[in-house]
Amino acid sequence: MAKNESGTVTVRLVKGLRGTQSRHRLSVKALGLGKLNSVRTLKDSPQVRGLINQLHYLVKVED
Template sequence: MTSVNPKSIKVTLVKSVNGQIQRHRATVRGLGLRRIRDTVTVADTPEIRGMIRSSIHLLKVEEQK
């Protein structure tokens, strides 16, 4: 049985992906961010946390309840 995780994370792209390595570009795109100041709300899972950790220098992260 899967459990529903009510927590979510608000992620905003604050720096451009131009000049970044391809892995960081793909991670930002995988989070659903396309351009600077785009914001998405994603589920708080270990997979998403790992994606955020790999590209944290490009993102602003806020916890939501």
């Protein structure tokens, strides 16, 4: 997982949500991602890392 010096992580939604589990859709919403290719910079915490690990097939962690 890419980690900036400032303790943040940037996440991009790279795959659509059609056909995914409902709890995965809720996790995407919890990360603050909405539409395809939306990007959020979040504080790097164990909770955020857990959501990213759960959604590894939908999101991309950017530098």
